[in-house]
Amino acid sequence: MKKITFILLALISGTVFAQNSANANAAVNAKIVEPITITLSSGSLDFGTFASPESDAAVVLTPAGQRTFPENSEMLIGAYLDVSVPEFTVSRDNNVTTQYSIGLAVTDQPDGVSVSDLKHSLEGSAYSAESFTVGGTLNVPAGQTAGTYEGTINVTVTYE
Amino acid sequence: MKNYLFILFISLFGFSLCAQNSASATVNSRATVIDPIKIDKTVDLDFGNVISAYNPGQVILSPDGSRVAYGVQISNSIPGTVNPAEAVVTHGNNNYAITLPEQFTLYNQENPNQILTIDQFTVAPQQGNVTDIIKIGGTLNLEANQTSGFYTNSSGFNVTVSYN
Numbered sequence: 484m485k486k487i488t489f490i491l492l493a494l495i496s497g498t499v500f501a502q503n504s505a506n507a508n509a510a511v512n513a514k515i516v517e518p519i520t521i522t523l524s525s526g527s528l529d530f531g532t533f534a535s536p537e538s539d540a541a542v543v544l545t546p547a548g549q550r551t552f553p554e555n556s557e558m559l560i561g562a563y564l565d566v567s568v569p570e571f572t573v574s575r576d577n578n579v580t581t582q583y584s585i586g587l588a589v590t591d592q593p594d595g596v597s598v599s600d601l602k603h604s605l606e607g608s609a610y611s612a613e614s615f616t617v618g619g620t621l622n623v624p625a626g627q628t629a630g631t632y633e634g635t636i637n638v639t640v641t642y643e
Numbered sequence: 644m645k646n647y648l649f650i651l652f653i654s655l656f657g658f659s660l661c662a663q664n665s666a667s668a669t670v671n672s673r674a675t676v677i678d679p680i681k682i683d684k685t686v687d688l689d690f691g692n693v694i695s696a697y698n699p700g701q702v703i704l705s706p707d708g709s710r711v712a713y714g715v716q717i718s719n720s721i722p723g724t725v726n727p728a729e730a731v732v733t734h735g736n737n738n739y740a741i742t743l744p745e746q747f748t749l750y751n752q753e754n755p756n757q758i759l760t761i762d763q764f765t766v767a768p769q770q771g772n773v774t775d776i777i778k779i780g781g782t783l784n785l786e787a788n789q790t791s792g793f794y795t796n797s798s799g800f801n802v803t804v805s806y807n
Binding site: 593 | 664665666670672673674677678680738806807
């Protein structure tokens, strides 16, 4: 029995040896990336000029700058074909991340009409281009009073 | 242990810089709506009284209301009601196009088998600021020995205006 007790003490001693301290060095690294920026390089979201519709109508302006009216709406006026889409330039740190996300929001709706379904030109492709354009849909009620309607949209880019 | 904690802290801090980094830009949206073009008829087209002849003939009614007859006669003493058609076009000071029919048929009120045709419609606008008055004439074609009577067509002819 005394022999068994001695063996247990030996094991405890062994444990003391295993917990003895050791040193190791680890490098500390940090890399700060350049902030992402976005600037309006040209244009605005301009749906152009058209005739007031007889029934509620949605005027679609694609990011490529193509405008369409509802079929048989007779809103199109041949003398007013000019439209505009805004182009934004994105500056980012390419060494850290290659892609970014895009957030689109209407921050100020025009009185009487509304902008919805904002779309950008990078949908379906990698969000790594240096620039993109934005389109949207303008909802015009039937018999909308003649006049110029203005609002604002906000575009946000974020590192992914 | 302290070294590991420091590395962990730096790693989290660095990741936080990337994830929260974003930028925004604002741009105007704009649209200009103009009133739809309108046309309202105010006066019907009326060639007045015409005297038929043994040969075919024509009566040309100009937008100014004057008549000229070829092959048939018109009576200056009993002209009847002579009017070019008249309509008001509301265009909001925008350019527009006028489309006139190629031909229009009138039927004898007593005998609908007897017809007259109108063609070569002409138009003259009296321009205003946001509205125009357009006057429309045409050429009335009579057959030889055209049956007498009152010729009309209540369905009217179409005049279309559209922005261009």
